[in-house]
Every structure is written in structure tokens, then in C-alpha cells.
Amino acid sequence: xxxxxxxxxxxxxxxxxxxxxxxxxxxxxxxxxxxxxxxxxxxxxxxxxxxxxxxxxxxxxxxxxxxxxxxxxxxxxxxxxxxxxxxxxxxxxxxxxxxxxxxxxxxxxxxxxxxxxxxxxxxxxxxxxxxxxxxxxxxxxxxxxxxxxxxxxxxxxxxxxxxxxxxxxxxxxxxxxxxxxxxxxxxxxxxxxxxxxxxxxxxxxxxxxxxxxxxxxxxxxxxxxxxxxxxxxxxxxxxxxxxxxxxxxxxxxxxxxxxxxxxxxxxxxxxxxxxxxxxxxxxxxxxxxxxxxxxxxxxxxxxxxxxxxxxxxxxxxxxxxxxxxxxxxxxxxxxxxxxxxxxxxxxxxxxxxxxxxxxxxxxxxxxxx
Ligand SMILES: Cc1ncc(COP(=O)(O)O)c(C=O)c1O
Numbered sequence: 001x002x003x004x005x006x007x008x009x010x011x012x013x014x015x016x017x018x019x020x021x022x023x024x025x026x027x028x029x030x031x032x033x034x035x036x037x038x039x040x041x042x043x044x045x046x047x048x049x050x051x052x053x054x055x056x057x058x059x060x061x062x063x064x065x066x067x068x069x070x071x072x073x074x075x076x077x078x079x080x081x082x083x084x085x086x087x088x089x090x091x092x093x094x095x096x097x098x099x100x101x102x103x104x105x106x107x108x109x110x111x112x113x114x115x116x117x118x119x120x121x122x123x124x125x126x127x128x129x130x131x132x133x134x135x136x137x138x139x140x141x142x143x144x145x146x147x148x149x150x151x152x153x154x155x156x157x158x159x160x161x162x163x164x165x166x167x168x169x170x171x172x173x174x175x176x177x178x179x180x181x182x183x184x185x186x187x188x189x190x191x192x193x194x195x196x197x198x199x200x201x202x203x204x205x206x207x208x209x210x211x212x213x214x215x216x217x218x219x220x221x222x223x224x225x226x227x228x229x230x231x232x233x234x235x236x237x238x239x240x241x242x243x244x245x246x247x248x249x250x251x252x253x254x255x256x257x258x259x260x261x262x263x264x265x266x267x268x269x270x271x272x273x274x275x276x277x278x279x280x281x282x283x284x285x286x287x288x289x290x291x292x293x294x295x296x297x298x299x300x301x302x303x304x305x306x307x308x309x310x311x312x313x314x315x316x317x318x319x320x321x322x323x324x325x326x327x328x329x330x331x332x333x334x335x336x337x338x339x340x341x342x343x344x345x346x347x348x349x350x351x352x353x354x355x356x357x358x359x360x361x362x363x364x365x366x367x368x369x
Contacts, residue, residue: 029233069175072094077096077123077127079110080100132286136169154177158185162280183284262355
């Protein structure tokens with residue numbers, strides 16, 4: 001294979017350029033502008049929430065959600081051991097302690113029972129992460145949260161359009177957060193959003209996004225906030241992407257269907273799963289290489305694919321194994337998934353031929369040793 005197939009590349013074949021040009025021509029390039037409001041309203045409505053506040057990254061969305069709920073020093077926030085570090089970093093920014101728990105073996109998402117076991121008097125919130133586009137078991141999580149009076153902040157950065165029992169993820173928690181980084185299902189370059197049905201809470205998030213400034217009294221700061229605003233330029237791209245979100249989500253599912261089909265007979269791998277109550281939107285197509293049974297290690301497979309012009313990514317390291325979040329103890333499922341997991345190219349631009357070629361190369365590497 002001659003050309004290099006990246007793990008993810010964005011696709012801008014809708015109104016992105018038109019709306020961006022509109023921003024430039026009208027001069028509305030900063031954070032005041034009609035596209036920001038449109039993006040907030042339309043994305044909230046797509047997910048099934050009443051309100052949205054757009055911010056400049058998904059990490060900022062998580063931080064603001066926690067700050068708005070007044071999570072701070074002395075508090076504990078339960079998060080999965082297996083997630084991108086932003087989930088934990090946002091908790092650390094507030095001065096609270098992230099409490100790590102193990103994930104489920106099959107969905108790779110936080111285990112509701114593990115949440116229950118980790119609750120203490122200090123627990124204030126839980127952040128379920130819909131990893132790689134597979135929804136968490138929200139009924140169970142909401143039940144535990146209700147029983148213990150916890151806030152639920154959904155980290156849906158990787159799960160645009162995913163559904164739990166027919167309802168879109170991001171519509172269950174007290175607040176939900178999404179990312180629109182360049183590799184996400186729809187993108188604004190960098191970007192994020194907080195969604196909620198609680199108007200007062202979202203007003204507080206909007207205030208904290210803008211330095212804590214009182215919205216009725218210019219330059220009067222009720223508290224020290226942040227500058228986490230999304231620009232009208234980002235939102236212009238977002239509005240255009242959102243017009244085609246169903247197409248993007250269907251593409252992700254089609255890419256997964258093709259990989260599943262081409263890789264179905266490979267014995268040494270575990271294909272990504274979809275619970276019968278779930279709509280997985282396969283943000284990154286990710287599978288497990290069965291340790292011990294395959295002749296090639298996961299990391300050698302990454303190198304072998306690279307030599308053939310195919311980009312891939314290992315699954316995240318378990319948080320507990322890295323210095324900023326280190327804790328003792330075993331997180332058996334997170335460790336096993338992290339060691340064996342590999343993501344394959346998942347761009348909306350991928351052609352069927354390319355997916356078949358990638359699968360062929362992978363099969364040769366996994367089988368032929
Ligand atoms: C699970 C998860 N949470 C949070 C983030 C943070 O989003 P951002 O990169 O937009 O800050 C990401 C992605 O990058 C993510 O994958």
C-alpha cells in the first residue's frame with residue numbers, strides 16, 4: 001500500500017466554507033455571533049436537551065460542568081480507570097480527587113457496581129464516559145446516583161449520536177459534555193459543549209465561561225471565572241457539520257460494519273461489541289488482540305501496520321498507571337483492554353476498498369506467524 005491512511009481526518013464537504021466566509025465578511029469572528037447561538041440550540045435539540053453552552057474544548061466543558069456544580073477541594077468524583085486523561089484532568093483542576101474504578105469487560109465502560117462500591121461521604125459526582133461511542137449502562141448509573149444523591153456528568157466526547165435504549169447519550173445526566181476536536185464524529189477544530197435541562201445551571205456555566213461576569217452588569221465579576229468561550233468561526237464549522245450529523249454517524253456505523261465483516265473470521269481478535277440496548281457510533285473502530293494466542297504483540301502490530309502505510313492507535317493507558325493519577329490496586333479489565341486494544345483508521349472519508357485492504361493487511365499480520 002503506497003499511500004498513508006491516517007487514523008482520522010475531518011471531512012468538510014457541506015456549508016463549512018460558506019459559513020466561515022460569512023463570519024469573515026461580516027467581521028463576527030470572535031465569541032459573539034449568530035453561529036454560536038445556533039450551534040448551541042441545534043446541538044442541544046439534536047441530543048434531546050433543552051439548553052447548551054458552547055466552549056472552546058471538551059476539556060473546558062468538563063471543567064465548567066464540575067465548577068458549576070461547585071465540586072471542589074475535599075470532594076471526590078468517581079470516573080472510569082479507562083478513559084482519555086481529560087476526564088481526570090478536569091476533576092483535578094477543581095481541586096477534587098478523581099476516584100478511579102474499573103470498567104466492564106465487554107462494553108469497556110464504567111461498571112455501575114464499581115461506582116456503588118467506591119462511594120464515600122465525600123463523593124459528589126460520577127462521570128460515566130461513553131468510550132469509543134458505546135453507551136454506558138445509564139439506567140443502572142442513574143439509579144446508583146439517585147440513591148446516593150450524586151450528580152452525573154456524562155462525558156460524551158466520543159459518542160455523538162450514540163443511543164441508550166433509543167435515547168441519545170448526553171440526555172441522561174445532570175450535565176453532559178461533548179468534544180468537537182478534529183478527530184471527533186463532527187468537529188469544530190477544537191471545541192466542546194455543555195448540555196442540560198437545568199436552565200439555572202447552564203446560566204451559571206455561561207457565566208463561568210465568560211470570566212464569571214454578571215450578564216446584566218458589564219465588567220462586574222460575581223466570581224472568578226474562565227475564558228472558555230467558543231468562537232463564531234468554530235461554531236460556523238459546527239453548524240455546517242451538524243447539518244450532516246446523521247450522515248457522519250451512519251458513516252461510522254457503516255465503517256464498523258465493513259470492518260466487522262472483513263475481520264469476522266480472524267480467530268485471535270475480539271471485535272467491538274454492541275449491546276442489544278445500544279446504538280454504538282464507533283467513534284474509532286477498536287478491537288482487542290487476544291493476548292497469548294496471537295503470535296504478534298499489539299505494539300508490533302502497530303509497527304507492522306505502519307510499515308504498510310496504515311495508521312493505528314493503542315487504547316488509552318489505564319489512568320491509575322500514570323504519575324498524575326497513580327493509585328495502587330488492580331483494575332483488571334481496564335488493564336487487559338488497554339494492553340490488547342487497537343484502533344484502526346475510522347475517517348468518514350475512508351473508501352470500502354481501503355477498509356478491505358486494511359483488514360487484509362491485519363489478517364496477514366495476525367495469522368501469518
Ligand atoms: C473521553 C474524552 N473526554 C474528554 C475529551 C476532551 O476533549 P477535548 O480534546 O476537546 O478537550 C476527549 C477527547 O479528546 C475524550 O476522548
